Amino acid sequence: MADFVNHILTLEDSWIGYIVAALVAAVLILHVVAVGALLFIWMERKISGRIQDRLGPTRVGGKFGWLQTLADGIKLIAKEDVTPDLADKFLFKIAPYVGLAASYAAFIALPFADGVVGQHVNTAVFFVLAVLGLEVFSVILAGYSSGSKWSLFGAMREAAQVVSYEVPLGMCVVVPVMICGTMNLTTIANMQAGFFTNWLVFNDPFTFLTAIVYFTCATAGVNRAPFDLAEAESELVAGFHTEYSGLRWSLFFMAEYSSMFIVAALASILFFGGSHGPIPIADVLGLLSLDNLGSSDPAFHVFNEDGGGFFASLNLEIAIARFLGVANLLLKGTIGVTVMMWVRWSFPRLRIDQVMTMCLKYCVPLAAVGFLGATAWQALDLPTGNSLMNSPRYSHHELWTADDSESAVEEASSNEVQTPHEDDTHAAAKAVKLKTVPVSVVKGGGR
Amino acid sequence: MDLFAVAWPYWHQFFFIIFAATAVGFGFGVLLSKNVVRMAFYLVLSLGSTAGLFFLAGAEFVGAMQLMIYVGGTLVLLIFGVMLTAQKDFINMDTHTQDWILATIVGGSLLMVLLFAAFGAEDWNTPQDLTDAKVEATKEATPLGLALTGIRVDTLGETDDAVQGGKAGYLMPFIIVSVHLLVVLIGAAYMARTKKLSHATNDKSSRAKLMLFKMEHEAELLEEETYVVTHRGQSALNPLDPQDDEN
Numbered sequence: 001m002a003d004f005v006n007h008i009l010t011l012e013d014s015w016i017g018y019i020v021a022a023l024v025a026a027v028l029i030l031h032v033v034a035v036g037a038l039l040f041i042w043m044e045r046k047i048s049g050r051i052q053d054r055l056g057p058t059r060v061g062g063k064f065g066w067l068q069t070l071a072d073g074i075k076l077i078a079k080e081d082v083t084p085d086l087a088d089k090f091l092f093k094i095a096p097y098v099g100l101a102a103s104y105a106a107f108i109a110l111p112f113a114d115g116v117v118g119q120h121v122n123t124a125v126f127f128v129l130a131v132l133g134l135e136v137f138s139v140i141l142a143g144y145s146s147g148s149k150w151s152l153f154g155a156m157r158e159a160a161q162v163v164s165y166e167v168p169l170g171m172c173v174v175v176p177v178m179i180c181g182t183m184n185l186t187t188i189a190n191m192q193a194g195f196f197t198n199w200l201v202f203n204d205p206f207t208f209l210t211a212i213v214y215f216t217c218a219t220a221g222v223n224r225a226p227f228d229l230a231e232a233e234s235e236l237v238a239g240f241h242t243e244y245s246g247l248r249w250s251l252f253f254m255a256e257y258s259s260m261f262i263v264a265a266l267a268s269i270l271f272f273g274g275s276h277g278p279i280p281i282a283d284v285l286g287l288l289s290l291d292n293l294g295s296s297d298p299a300f301h302v303f304n305e306d307g308g309g310f311f312a313s314l315n316l317e318i319a320i321a322r323f324l325g326v327a328n329l330l331l332k333g334t335i336g337v338t339v340m341m342w343v344r345w346s347f348p349r350l351r352i353d354q355v356m357t358m359c360l361k362y363c364v365p366l367a368a369v370g371f372l373g374a375t376a377w378q379a380l381d382l383p384t385g386n387s388l389m390n391s392p393r394y395s396h397h398e399l400w401t402a403d404d405s406e407s408a409v410e411e412a413s414s415n416e417v418q419t420p421h422e423d424d425t426h427a428a429a430k431a432v433k434l435k436t437v438p439v440s441v442v443k444g445g446g447r
Numbered sequence: 448m449d450l451f452a453v454a455w456p457y458w459h460q461f462f463f464i465i466f467a468a469t470a471v472g473f474g475f476g477v478l479l480s481k482n483v484v485r486m487a488f489y490l491v492l493s494l495g496s497t498a499g500l501f502f503l504a505g506a507e508f509v510g511a512m513q514l515m516i517y518v519g520g521t522l523v524l525l526i527f528g529v530m531l532t533a534q535k536d537f538i539n540m541d542t543h544t545q546d547w548i549l550a551t552i553v554g555g556s557l558l559m560v561l562l563f564a565a566f567g568a569e570d571w572n573t574p575q576d577l578t579d580a581k582v583e584a585t586k587e588a589t590p591l592g593l594a595l596t597g598i599r600v601d602t603l604g605e606t607d608d609a610v611q612g613g614k615a616g617y618l619m620p621f622i623i624v625s626v627h628l629l630v631v632l633i634g635a636a637y638m639a640r641t642k643k644l645s646h647a648t649n650d651k652s653s654r655a656k657l658m659l660f661k662m663e664h665e666a667e668l669l670e671e672e673t674y675v676v677t678h679r680g681q682s683a684l685n686p687l688d689p690q691d692d693e694n
Contacts, residue, residue: 091488123508130514137491137522144484159526 086147099138113325154239189274206373264336
């Protein structure tokens with residue numbers, strides 16, 4: 001990207017290209033956070049309205065009231081920024097930014113499609129979970145620094161809840177990592193390409209169970225109803241953000257909605273095929289798609305760096321394939337968020353002891369059963385959802401972890417070289433040697 | 448200084464300076480702050496910047512680990528700091544002069560050891576040809592994970608027996624740490640278990656406790672009920688039974 005910008009500007013390896021490239025990536029992710037929150041808040045109001053047999057917002061911005069959030073935003077900007085007397089002023093002011101920064105940072109490693117990612121992180125799953133875990137930090141800071149008992153109660157509840165739910169959440173995330181043999185989200189998504197039976201949620205009954213437990217724990221982890229004890233308005237006024245007003249208050253909500261989206265997007269990558277649709281339309285029609293393309297292929301790059309002008313160097317087909325991939329992931333993430341809203345307006349809020357019981361007595365054992373069951377399923381080589389459809393592409397992706405025959409290793413090697421972001425061929429070759437050999441050892445061969 | 452002698456823009460250096468400065472700066476913040484919660488907050492920022500340094504060095508797994516374990520751990524520390532000390536008497540920590548002196552001596556001598564070690568390494572003094580320096584990292588966590596399960600992929604090709612011995616990887620330390628953690632977990636669960644109530648008396652607090660116990664163990668008690676009724680005074684599970692004096 002940086003090279004491309006420099007190419008357009010006819011500069012030679014200039015810092016301007018890097019800055020422009022970084023800005024484009026950062027602003028794009030910021031739009032996912034901000035516009036996403038805008039859309040989701042409107043959706044929440046509409047959905048809650050419909051569930052409660054109301055209309056929801058109808059006036060601002062035409063028939064469906066779709067500009068309601070924007071109007072609210074303008075109102076919030078105009079509000080006075082109040083800081084309580086008893087507050088720890090510095091922490092009080094900085095707390096909302098911490099939460100927003102945490103959920104924004106988690107987007108860095110989230111691949112929207114193969115090749116559309118802020119920064120390729122080899123252990124992306126781990127990174128996203130680690131960064132998302134920091135969001136609770138802002139809640140605790142806000143609760144403590146407000147100098148209000150309601151806020152402190154809310155923050156303490158949130159802390160206890162989030163720390164507990166990280167345990168089953170981590171156990172659920174391990175299952176796709178174990179099946180795919182990688183923590184790279186792009187690879188996990190690519191291994192589910194093809195028909196929807198390849199999705200890990202349909203891999204075996206245990207992954208199905210794990211997906212459900214993951215979604216429950218993720219809902220609790222991002223502090224959504226029925227687990228929204230930190231802001232239980234019937235008991236704690238508004239919980240940790242009781243003392244906040246105006247834009248700072250709205251930053252909490254931006255963080256909440258963007259982390260809702262990110263756990264939903266993570267669910268869709270880990271269990272529901274990521275950027276790959278339920279039916280590989282492009283493949284059926286014989287078009288070029290990200291499914292059948294390695295990233296070392298020159299065609300993989302949307303922009304041909306050494307090409308002539310802008311349009312001459314643009315690979316339209318790849319751009320469309322990527323666009324569809326991103327649309328797929330955004331759609332899946334939005335569906336996940338919609339389910340969370342549906343749950344919120346359908347179930348009553350749990351008590352704090354019920355929340356803990358839910359976690360320790362149900363989610364943890366279920367996650368453990370799912371993990372052990374999925375491991376056993378893999379070890380015993382039982383039929384998976386993939387073998388129902390007998391999709392050839394899945395076996396293609398599976399090769400480098402499954403088969404240890406000589407030709408398979410070779411094929412896997414050629415597959416490996418195509419791994420994204422290996423610009424150093426020597427390192428790539430070394431990585432291949434390292435990677436293909438031990439996998440056969442692990443699997444015991446003959447699979 | 449060699450550090451700044453590099454032609455702008457050298458991004459790696461640029462971000463290194465930013466992350467290093469924040470790490471050190473917030474480290475001083477921890478030292479100089481008197482408020483427990485602010486200290487923990489600065490500590491989190493300092494450790495987070497260290498994670499940034501790891502990411503910069505291409506050690507993504509270690510960086511994520513740093514975030515998960517150190518930053519997450521400090522978070523729990525913060526939670527307990529708030530929970531236990533969110534009162535006026537405890538929230539500010541006054542350090543005595545003698546503590547300052549002692550801490551300076553200990554910390555200063557440790558810092559000296561570190562500095563000697565850091566500047567003692569010859570290769571570190573003058574980085575060779577910085578402009579072409581590239582982070583040579585495979586960015587692969589798989590070999591690391593395999594090494595933890597007992598397969599050292601980097602020594603697989605070795606024919607030398609002495610090196611082959613290292614193929615067992617880090618399975619043993621991994622298992623030891625896991626068992627250790629398991630013991631800690633079981634111990635914590637044991638210490639936090641519901642204590643059996645004994646010596647039920649007529650005062651109100653004991654009755655309240657008994658009520659609580661009954662509410663918590665309703666199902667068990669229902670099962671036990673017939674047994675208790677028929678063998679009153681013999682059941683060990685009956686919380687009313689004064690014979691069972693364990694606690």
